[in-house]
Amino acid sequence: MMKATELLQEDHEKMRNLLERLRSARDKEELLLKVEKEIRIHAQLEEALFYPAVRDVDGAWVDSALDAHQQVDELLEDLIDAVEEEEEFEQKLNELEEHLNAHIDDEEVRIFPQMEERLEEQLNELGSQIGQMRSDLEEEWREAA
Numbered sequence: 751m752m753k754a755t756e757l758l759q760e761d762h763e764k765m766r767n768l769l770e771r772l773r774s775a776r777d778k779e780e781l782l783l784k785v786e787k788e789i790r791i792h793a794q795l796e797e798a799l800f801y802p803a804v805r806d807v808d809g810a811w812v813d814s815a816l817d818a819h820q821q822v823d824e825l826l827e828d829l830i831d832a833v834e835e836e837e838e839f840e841q842k843l844n845e846l847e848e849h850l851n852a853h854i855d856d857e858e859v860r861i862f863p864q865m866e867e868r869l870e871e872q873l874n875e876l877g878s879q880i881g882q883m884r885s886d887l888e889e890e891w892r893e894a895a
C-alpha cells in the first residue's frame with residue numbers, strides 16, 4: 751500500500767520525464783496524448799481526493815493550486831494546438847514545463863510534508879482511493895481512444 755503523497759509524487763516524476771521526452775521526440779502526437787492523459791488524470795485525482803483534505807489545513811493554498819491547474823490546462827491546450835509548428839511548439843512546451851514544474855515544486859515543498867505530518871495513517875486510505883479512481887479514469891481514456 752502506498753501513501754497518497756507518494757503516489758502523487760510518482761505522478762510528478764512521470765510528468766517531468768514525459769515533458770523532457772516530448773522535447774526531443776520525433777513522433778510528438780502520440781507522446782503528447784500520453785502527456786495530456788497524465789496531466790488531466792493527475793489533476794482530477796488531486797482535485798477530487800487530495801485537495802479536500804488539504805483545504806482543512808490551508809484553503810488559500812488550495813485556491814491558488816486550482817488556479818495553477820487551470821493555467822496548466824490552458825497551456826496544455828495551446829501546446830496541443832501548436833503540434834504542427836516547430837518553433838511555436840517549443841515555446842509552448844517551455845511555458846507549460848515552467849508552470850507545471852513550479853506548481854509541482856510548490857506541492858512537494860509546501861504541502862506534502864505538512865500533510866504527511868497531519869494525516870499520518872489516513873494517507874494510506876487516501877492512497878488506495880487514489881489508486882482506485884486512477885484505474886477508473888484510465889478505463890475511461892481507453893474507451894474514449
Ligand SMILES: [Fe+2]
Nearest residue numbers: 796815853857
Ligand atoms: Fe496539483
Ligand SMILES: [Fe+2]
Nearest residue numbers: 758796854857
Ligand atoms: Fe500534483
